[in-house]
Amino acid sequence: MSLEQIVCLCNGVTYAQVREAMAQGARSVEDIQAATGAGDVCGGCIERIEKILGDVCTCRNVSTEEVVKAIQNGDTTVEKVGVTTGAGTACGKCKCVIESLIESNK
Template structure:
């Protein structure tokens, strides 16, 4: 649930800043597909790691490198782990 709310808030913020075209929204959507910007790890890659047994943020980091940079994505990773249980 937290991830969906975060996506919604990012899209609304982009709209408030003037994003109006489909192309602009597609660019925002592509940014939202990334779980970890530092290591360029997608949400799908994190989900696959969790499905393959990574049940902690640290294990997801070992499998994908997500969360091993600045750490700002650890909340998203944790949400994905909780949603997949």
């Protein structure tokens, strides 16, 4: 998904804005709604938001669950998570989300 792609048509929220909210600590649909307004009007984008929340690294198809598991197993840096899961080793756009997950799972 391109960064400019609209996730929420009602509020004009882009994929980049949702990912930025994730980098700032948003972990649920409700968090994304509070941070961006996405999903607050008709709710038609909730499934898209859930999908985005579930995927940390779309280049390597690495889920949030896989990254959290790696962190819980002792990977305390983006580089270590990358070695274990592959996340963050392609385009690098997900590194800020991985950093946020590391911080929130300390």
